[in-house]
Structures are given as C-alpha cells and as structure tokens.
C-alpha cells in the first residue's frame with residue numbers, strides 16, 4: 001500500500017475530481033491509517049466542498065452507518081457535491097435518497113422487476129444479448145474502445161428492456177447517462193460557489209422529455225414495462241407524482257447501467273494485467289463467479305454515498321453531531337487491510353464476500369446486485385471463451401467524476417498479432 005506521497009491528512013481532498021482520474025487509493029489508505037473518521041472542512045468557494053462533512057474510510061464504520069438508518073438518514077441527500085442542475089435532479093435519486101416508510105414503498109414497487117426468479121429466468125436472454133454484442137466486434141483486428149463497443153452495450157439493453165425503451169432508442173440512454181457520469185465540460189463558478197455541466201443538464205432534460213413521450217403513449221394503452229408500472233402505482237391510495245416517476249426512471253437508467261459497465265471494464269483491465277489469473281479462468285470457468293466478486297471489490301465503481309446524522313452519536317470513537325454529513329467511501333472500505341489482506345493485490349481466489357461495492361448492507365443495499373452479478377458472470381464466460389488472448393493497447397482513461405469511478409476509454413485488441 002503506497003501512501004508515501006502524503007505527510008498530513010489536510011493535503012487530501014477526496015472531492016477533487018482529478019484524484020479519481022488517476023489512482024485514489026494512496027489517498028484513501030493514508031486517510032484510513034491516520035484519521036479514519038476525518039472531518040473535512042468546507043471551502044465555500046469550491047462547489048464540490050461547500051459543506052463540511054465526515055469522511056469515513058474504514059470498513060467497519062461504513063457497515064455501521066449503512067445498517068443504522070434510524071441514526072443516519074438518506075432523505076437529506078446522498079451526495080456530497082453540489083451541481084447547478086435543474087432542481088432535484090441530482091441529489092434526489094428517488095428511493096436512494098429516501099427513508100422509510102416512503103423508501104420501503106418505492107423499493108417494494110420497483111423490486112417487482114427484480115425478483116430472484118425473474119433474474120434467474122433471464123440468464124438465457126442475457127447470454128444471447130452478450131453473444132450478440134461480442135459478435136458485432138468479433139471480426140475486428142484494430143484497437144478499439146472496449147467500453148463503448150462492449151461493456152456499455154449489455155447493461156443498457158437489459159435495463160432499457162426493463163424500462164420499456166425500444167431497442168432502436170436505447171443508444172439514447174447511453175448518451176444521456178454518459179453525459180451525467182463524465183462531467184468533462186464542467187465549469188466551476190468560484191464566485192457563486194456552483195458547478196455547471198451544460199452537457200449533463202441538457203441530457204437530463206432530454207431524458208425527461210423522452211420519458212414524458214413514453215408516458216403519453218402508455219396513458220391509454222398500458223404495457224408490461226416498468227414505466228407503465230410506475231404510472232399505475234399507488235402509494236396509500238395516491239399515484240406517484242411526475243417528479244417521483246422521473247426520479248425512478250433516472251435512478252434505474254444510471255444505477256443499472258454505468259455501474260455494471262464500469263465493473264465489466266475494470267475486470268477486463270484487471271485480467272489483462274494479470275494473465276496468469278486469466279489463464280486459470282479460461283481453464284476452469286467455474287472460478288468466474290468468485291472472480292466477479294474480486295472485480296467488484298477491486299474496481300469499486302460507486303465511490304461513495306452520503307448520510308445525515310439524525311441525532312448526536314459516535315462513529316469510530318468520534319462524536320458526530322445531529323445534522324452532520326457522513327460520507328462513506330466504499331472504495332476505501334474495499335481496500336481496508338483489516339478485512340482484505342494485501343488489499344491492492346487483485347486475486348481471483350480471495351472470495352471477498354464482505355466487499356461493499358453494492359453498499360454496506362441495510363435498507364438501501366443495491367437492488368440490482370443479483371442482476372449485475374449475473375450479467376458480469378455471463379460476460380466473462382463468453383468473453384474468455386471467444387477472445388482468450390485479448391490485450392490492452394494503451395492506457396485506460398477514467399471518467400471525470402468523483403462518484404462514478406469508472407473507465408471511459410479502454411483500448412483493446414481482441415486477436416493476437
């Protein structure tokens with residue numbers, strides 16, 4: 001674990017996007033070792049730091065916060081940054097940013113699309129979609145961006161079908177969620193203390209205009225998809241508001257898409273860099289299931305979520321006051337050496353059952369985890385069968401985001417020279 005470039009925790013700013021476009025782990029390790037429950041002082045001129053908060057980097061503290069929703073609320077926001085976006089779009093991820101009873105109602109409603117049986121039954125369809133995507137690139141002899149051509153395509157098809165977005169329009173979902181997860185046109189207004197991405201703002205507006213058209217089409221003739229279900233759903237006799245439906249659509253489009261894609265890409269990169277482990281998976285594909293868990297841990301693509309303390313309490317020996325923001329860095333928890341020995345080492349034999357890539361447990365634990373695991377297993381089974389000798393042909397480029405810690409560009413060649 002390298003932490004040598006730091007000599008004091010005050011040198012570390014986890015809000016700084018540039019930290020996440022390289023390797024954030026030296027900073028995360030340093031914080032965990034020197035001040036695992038660290039008070040980050042606000043800088044009013046910096047829109048990514050205009051509120052003070054606690055930075056949590058230890059596995060046990062993050063599990064504690066996640067599993068005590070009565071002490072740590074989600075309803076007052078789940079992100080630590082402030083973006084100048086249309087009100088509510090970014091810090092109100094529907095059920096993610098809600099407490100019970102509303103959270104429980106919304107979760108029950110959306111869970112109908114994710115029952116264990118439905119997920120199990122979807123394996124042939126996911127395999128068929130994966131093979132179709134791999135077929136499209138099979139003949140390529142050049143170097144291409146694996147993220148756009150492969151990783152992004154299966155998750156968007158699966159979530160697009162669940163939502164009811166026709167296949168011919170599903171590329172739009174990719175464009176909109178890309179714009180939100182890679183803020184490469186971000187402009188920061190230090191006088192007003194705001195940050196603005198014109199591209200992301202336009203994408204969100206387009207996404208909701210599209211949803212409105214889907215709803216108009218379904219108003220008279222409902223279909224079986226999730227958009228129809230959201231329109232017809234009632235909570236205590238009341239229909240969901242337009243805003244609640246938009247938030248549910250937005251969270252599913254992004255949560256089910258960017259995350260699975262980024263984990264696929266992280267896994268493809270890790271296996272290219274660890275050819276001996278790749279060889280083992282090719283020789284015994286039954287190992288892929290556990291290897292996927294290591295990819296989830298090692299890649300940790302959702303870097304953090306926030307909670308707000310509902311009363312005075314204590315975390316890791318520090319006194320937390322009612323109203324304080326508490327940010328859980330899953331990326332740090334998943335490299336905590338007290339849980340994962342030699343944590344920076346990628347090891348498909350690790351069986352990291354306690355990783356927090358899907359959250360620290362508790363009521364918000366990722367609803368799509370079984371679906372994501374299935375997609376990832378099928379992807380690596382098919383990829384390694386078809387292209388066992390793929391290799392990287394250049395450096396990975398990370399998203400401009402301190403939230404979706406993902407790769408947007410991974411140059412790959414599928415066939416040996």
Ligand code: HEM
Pocket residue numbers: 066095096097107110159251252255256257259260263301302305330356357358359360361362363364365366367368369371372
């Ligand atoms: C590798 C893929 C994925 C990762 C790493 C991931 C990660 C996460 C994380 C960290 C949370 C928050 C947990 C918490 O606050 O305790 C979450 C929540 C959620 N995820 Fe995922 N996710 C993935 C795939 C998916 C998929 C495929 C879907 C759906 C299609 C999905 C839907 C959701 C939903 C709806 C929530 C909110 C649950 C709630 O608030 O009750 N996720 N996910």
